[in-house]
Amino acid sequence: MRTQPIDQVAAGLPAETKTAVYEGSKIGHEKRTKLLFDHYGDPNRLRTLAGEIKQHVVENLDTYLPAVEARLVANGAKVHWAATAEAACEAVYSILKARGAKKLVKAKTMVSEEIELADYLEKRGIEALETDLGEFIVQLDHDHPSHIIKPIIHKNRRQIAELFEKSGLGAYDDEPGMITQRARQFLRHKYLEADAGLTGANFVVAESGRLVIVTNEGNSRFCLAATRCHIALVGIEKILPRDRDLALFLNLLARSGTAQQLTVYNEFILGPRAAGQPDGPDEMHVIFVDNGRTDVLASDCREILRCIRCGACLNTCPVYRKIGGHSFPWVYSGPIGAILTPQFMGVQHEPALPFASSLCGACGEVCPVKIDIPKILLELRSDVKKADAREHKNRLEKLGFRAFAWMMTHPRIFEMAGRIGRSMGWPSGNKGPMGAWLSERDLPPLPAHSFRDLWRRR
């Protein structure tokens, strides 16, 4: 097999990282399988239904989005729209600027990773602090998350303890409980001082305008309860039709993602705080982000938009387990990353990604919304091949014309070529690149004598 750029990155990973990722993703996968099959007689029926519901939303986004918008506005939220990453960053920044806000606490959101929000804000003098423990550690280390729900799966506790020591968060101690306590103490003050809190949303319900935010640590609750202004970055595909659908989806998300019956905190946010409530934000903003999603909708793999970012396909993927998330070039890694990235960035941009899979089919088996990941990977591979072939053909054609121009500007060569041509005829047949080129073009018959010949014989 040809080696891919991704293999080279993977080959360069330290053994320590590989072990951490391998163990972490394997544990996640085993627990998940047990839980799903223990509690549900037929989890596959649930996956099918969940897939159908999300597909229905995706197919009717044009109606659901304005409906959600109307509900949100009625509930007292402000709604913003951002077509690109840049526009989304700008939207957040202008909300903060209007309030004179300087300090933002962030819960984990994949959209903010996509649009590189923290960098954007830091450059404009706003502190944007990650509060999810893993993301906080990644931010301290100027690193990047390597798993969509376990961002520091690639780090071990010794590395983290060293980082904390270096960052002035206490003397070296690699006990995970101690590391967590230190982060807790540090972040606690930050929440209470912050001017605004930013979250994503796991689901937005069309009929009620309700945002559902799911965390295990409780950081998003803090971001909301402690600050005066709540900003939610939401991908346009995050909609569910009804509140009642949440029963199914919250179950599937927790079981598939982290092998829990339910995630510790499931928050249902309907708007800013009501009069008399002693905590909670006065202002609530929801930013709907496209950033490539409508391109996916227009493509023939729009079913990827069902994805609820549970991470199960990463945990189960033999390739991900071996090479880890950093071998993937964008914020999404694993099987879902292998399809999202070329879809969002164009296949030409990341042609190697769809090949970073052994096509064993494991990801398709676990996906709670039954996205046929292996099939999409295959389709993307053929897209890459087609794009490659097109590119290849263009190169030959250019080369051909360059040779032709050279011949035309060198009289002796031209004459010789004419003689050869007349004695042998035009290159004929339909084989090879020339044949392909000629299949769409006609050449005039060669005259019996060249102009030069006639001139000399005159």
Add this chain to the structure above:
Amino acid sequence: METPLVSRDYILHRIRTALGRGAGQAVADPPPARIRVPQVSMELRVASMLERVRALAGEAVASSDPCAVVANLIAGKTALASNAPYLAECGICGLPGVRSGITGREELREICATVDIGITSADYALADTGTLVLLSSPREARMISLLPPAHIAVVPRERILTGLDELFALLPNPAEASSSMVLITGPSRTADIEQILVRGVHGPGQLTVIVV
């Protein structure tokens, strides 16, 4: 910079083009929601609630005298009780070391940041997952179940539902009653570091549920 309205219409236009549809075309009904509410006796619900909370490393007690249980747990520590009428009814607000009746934002934050225990009731509980359901209101501030290192919830058993499905089957939808409803299933936790479970990341690391 794009004006907000332009981006909105631009995005919606792109969606319609991708879907190949005109504006305002009717939506087919979504596939039916899946809600299954099992018949479970109150005894079994209580038993399941206690068992699930314990399985998540919380404490769970069934008692007809919640005031005594709370007094025992406080044992010299400080606590802030929410303004839920049920707590006052049980006499918990009058216990030594327990403050209550806080309504101001700043005051609430300050006290929550210093007490050892936050005491709340719960609007519902879910038996099959060991979950507490809290609707944020002047009577039930969210800070109390969030800031202190320990959380005690006192729940009358009639409020125990079978599970998530039953919660969503209730009419009117309980979540409509508040700008923020939270489901709490066990103590705050993380397994970010080497997949080792640690409790008490940002929310309380200790959770005690008292079923009355």
